[in-house]
Structure formats: structure tokens, C-alpha cells
């Protein structure tokens with residue numbers, strides 16, 4: 001937990017969010033500024049700043065998040081034909097919240113390469 005971390009506060013319920021999934025390790029909620037019909041943020045409850053600040057043992061929760069993303073996606077009819085799971089790492093990639101998170105996006109088709 002980092003005292004002034006927005007996503008730590010959301011995971012603890014100190015800041016309200018529209019929760020879509022929670023278990024002992026992971027919390028998922030609707031993005032406040034959705035970029036697709038379905039746009040969910042998936043975070044580990046334990047604070048990790050980003051991919052560039054992993055500690056030993058953090059790999060497991062990242063794999064766990066991917067499995068959770070598939071579980072969450074299976075509950076949305078809009079995602080039955082596919083979805084995108086995105087991590088933005090660092091300023092050039094557009095990371096604005098430094099508690100690692102994955103965007104689960106779907107309900108429309110996406111271009112490649114991404115913008």
C-alpha cells in the first residue's frame with residue numbers, strides 16, 4: 001500500500017469505483033473515461049508501481065491477472081468475439097497511474113498498430 005496511491009485507495013474501497021470483480025489478489029473496476037463500450041481496469045491489490053518496478057515474486061500475480069481478465073471477459077457478451085488486454089508502461093506509453101494495471105477493452109474492433 002502506498003498512502004497516496006489512487007488505485008490502492010480504490011482497491012481498499014476508500015475511493016468509490018464501479019467494481020466488476022474482486023478476489024483475494026485482484027480488483028477490477030470500470031474505467032472512469034472509457035475508450036470502448038467495455039473498458040475495465042484490473043489491478044493487483046498489492047501495490048506494484050509498474051512493469052519497470054517489479055520485485056522478485058511479482059511475476060505470479062501478473063499471470064494471475066491475465067487469468068482473471070479471461071474470467072471477467074467471459075462474463076461480457078460484448079467480448080465474445082475478442083478483446084484487448086493492455087498495459088501502458090511509462091510516460092511514452094501513456095501510463096498516468098503508477099499502480100500497475102491492465103486495461104480490458106472490447107465491444108468494438110480495434111486497429112493495429114495501436115495509436
Ligand code: AMP
Pocket residue numbers: 006017029030031032033034041087088094095096097098
Ligand atoms: P493509464 O493511462 O494506462 O495509466 O491508465 C489509467 C486509467 O485509469 C485511465 O484510463 C483513466 O481513465 C483511469 N482512471 C483514472 N482515475 C480513475 C478512477 N477514479 N476510477 C476509474 N478509472 C480511473
Ligand code: ZN
Pocket residue numbers: 001002005006007008009046047048098099
Ligand atoms: Zn497502489
